[in-house]
Amino acid sequence: MQKYALIIDNERCWGCKTCEVACKQENGKPNGVKLIRVKEDGFRAGGNGLDFVFEVNVCRHCEEPACMEACPEEAIVKREDGIVILHEERCSGCQLCIDACPYDAISLDPQSGVAQKCNLCYQRVDSGLLPACADNVCLAHCIYFGGPEEIREKIRKGI
Numbered sequence: 001m002q003k004y005a006l007i008i009d010n011e012r013c014w015g016c017k018t019c020e021v022a023c024k025q026e027n028g029k030p031n032g033v034k035l036i037r038v039k040e041d042g043f044r045a046g047g048n049g050l051d052f053v054f055e056v057n058v059c060r061h062c063e064e065p066a067c068m069e070a071c072p073e074e075a076i077v078k079r080e081d082g083i084v085i086l087h088e089e090r091c092s093g094c095q096l097c098i099d100a101c102p103y104d105a106i107s108l109d110p111q112s113g114v115a116q117k118c119n120l121c122y123q124r125v126d127s128g129l130l131p132a133c134a135d136n137v138c139l140a141h142c143i144y145f146g147g148p149e150e151i152r153e154k155i156r157k158g159i
Helices: 018-027 066-070 096-100 122-126 148-157
Strands: 005-008 036-046 049-058 076-078 084-086 143-146
Touching: 005 049, 005 148, 018 036, 066 076, 066 084, 066 096, 143 148
Parallel strands: none
Antiparallel strands: 005 143, 036 049, 076 084
């Protein structure tokens, strides 16, 4: 079975936040809930002066998800293809998954009181499409989706 990964090349990110907009449009989450976030991470000295540094923060769909282990409701599951899904209807709002996530990639929806996280647009993936935020929408082409080895090769080649 194909294993999927979402890999971010933060060095290439422009900070345009197109991924945030695409995710919001695809998932229809309320204001204040972001499943992917682009943070300005300061400046760094470059060849032409100072460059902005951005960091894309999104669920990493870990090999051994700490959030899944922490959830007493078994609302978080990992599919055979590596996609980690949070079933909102099972979530009690205890926030243990939020505390367990080492990437700060899970948030609480203040309206519904349940946890929210990226599910890699698994409905799209199951239909043969890319996640809403990935290569097809990212202007800087820094969000890669696919097999981990295939992605590493693209990054190595600078594609």
